[in-house]
Amino acid sequence: MSTHEDSTLARVALTWLAEPGTRSVHRLVDELGPVAALDLLLDGGAPQEGLRDSVAARSRAGDARAVAAEALRLADRLGARVVIPGDDEWPAPVEQLRDLHLRLPGAQRRVDIETAPPLCFWVRGPWPLAGALERSVAVVGARAATPYGIHVATDLGYGLADRDWTVVSGGAFGIDAAAHRGALNAGGLTVAVLACGVDRAYPMGNAALFDRIADTGLLVSEWPPGAEPLRPRFLIRNRVIAAGTRGTVLVEAAARSGATQTTRRAIALNRRAMVVPGPVTSAMSVGAHEMLREQPEARLVTGLAQVLEEVGRIGELAPVPRGPDRPADLLDDDARAIVEAMPRRGTVGVDALAARAGLAVRTVLRKLSMLEELALLVRRDDGYALARPPNRANRS
């Protein structure tokens, strides 16, 4: 048996040898485990010629294990972590990408890329990834959004976060950024799934936004720190946004745009696919209207209530099997008593908090740093405050 460390290193190295989502690589990992799969590929034993060639090409550029080790060291310095299957944080729903190719139209089935589950995630931010995605909705759309689209996406982001839904998007200009900002404005949780390293601000104009997301939400990527946002990676990335959420809302899209691809993936994965219509006179709604006309599964939604109605339904989504991984579920009785004793607004001193929670001051002090680390509480000059509306901690 290989250690967790070996597995992690092998998965990172495999992601460097072949782009994430390569089905043949994922199948090898399934059969042999990541360490043996890596050995096989490095020995030139890939069963497919195309894969063999690309592994050989990457290997000439560097030693896969050394590159991976360097990426892990860099991540550590940046405060990023790697999450792999089997970890508590691993979001089980992305494993459903395993069958994605079977659900695509014939011509797309034979394609080896964009259809396998991720081998690993790089994560920056204070939340467990699986917990953050458990109750999540994607809001995606055009980069060249109109004021109408920005307004709608901001409103949806705010409203979803306000109802304790995590808002997932791609960190791009336009609709993506509006959705993230709406969620941040509501004091909610938002996750940006990137097509480059979690240390890279791409696009640069959203650098401040990424900093805010890394502080209170999550930056997530399948590529190691430093990785470039190459063009094909956006489409590879989209499958994670579709698979990791309960549904995708498409706000604005030009004809045949990438955002409509995310929505199509959501449909293929039996997630809710929702589309916001717009003026027929707007080029930025052409893709949205196409989707509504061509995809019977795409549901027209006009606002928050209708989005909640869609994603609130249980059913098609396979239950998430992995154990308690929402932050509130990880708390022991003392920590939970402290959270419940926090005032909804404003701050409270440690002594007063101990009294409210019915605990010894030293017990409270011991738990506070953990609660801070989980981003449930924040330390202020005059005491502690809830980091987010307390109902998130109470709901599941």
Added chain:
Amino acid sequence: MSTHEDSTLARVALTWLAEPGTRSVHRLVDELGPVAALDLLLDGGAPQEGLRDSVAARSRAGDARAVAAEALRLADRLGARVVIPGDDEWPAPVEQLRDLHLRLPGAQRRVDIETAPPLCFWVRGPWPLAGALERSVAVVGARAATPYGIHVATDLGYGLADRDWTVVSGGAFGIDAAAHRGALNAGGLTVAVLACGVDRAYPMGNAALFDRIADTGLLVSEWPPGAEPLRPRFLIRNRVIAAGTRGTVLVEAAARSGATQTTRRAIALNRRAMVVPGPVTSAMSVGAHEMLREQPEARLVTGLAQVLEEVGRIGELAPVPRGPDRPADLLDDDARAIVEAMPRRGTVGVDALAARAGLAVRTVLRKLSMLEELALLVRRDDGYALARPPNRANRS
């Protein structure tokens, strides 16, 4: 056998005794013919108590036959005519209203009104009614339309007329008027189906529009000249708009508005139901989006091409059995030669026209007044011109 004149008078009298669309009256006419049905009702022999009571109440206000005769005299003075089943002009598709109640949800099936075919139409304008409706699309929507809706409806009206489709609407402010105006601007044919007499300009603000429509299109009503636009009549009227056209396009509608009722009737009658989406931030698109969410048969359309795609399909619509009644189809060879010889733009003198058509001048002179009457040609100071794009005369 009763004469055509007797039948007409009886149908007009019956429409005065009970509102058009009353199923029990239509059934009596089906069984007994209009003259005997009228006699039966006037003798107090209506099989339904409610109908008996309403006939008695109307009869106390006047003699039904005398009222009908007066209405016919008034119509004659106004240049309006009555059209009844069996007339060449009678639009066969409205007979499909006979089964409408069977296609409505349970609760609406037992209602006696709004679901029978008309007993007669009052018509003003130079076109045979059946021919005008043969290739027609309804464009309906909110009275309190936004500039966006007005823009879209005007464009659709123009584009449909330009492609030789008749634009049918209800003559109301907002979307209806915009659709009519668009068609008129294209030099096309438009039909206003009114909920009052064809001599009444309701709403008054559309008086000039009604004059233009009466000159080059048709004003149509089930109610006799002088009849008031009572509130329930708008819903009764809507079934004719739905039944008389190949499809209905809903452009803007507030929540639960009358225009959505027309679209629902179109669905019940297997006509194409099309809905133009709009900004989700607009109250005037709420009804349109509701329709798209709740009625699977309602098709989202974003412009002319998609509307044409829908109504251009043959299939669900029963073929119109009655013979040639499009103006161009009524022409003999000489008249057709004249129309085909007309210049697409500008005017032509009689001599030149005769030469172009290869006909004797006196033959041309004999046909010209008929072509003028059919509104295919117009007389100008310096000769004759086509009243409408010549392609209407060539297509069917």
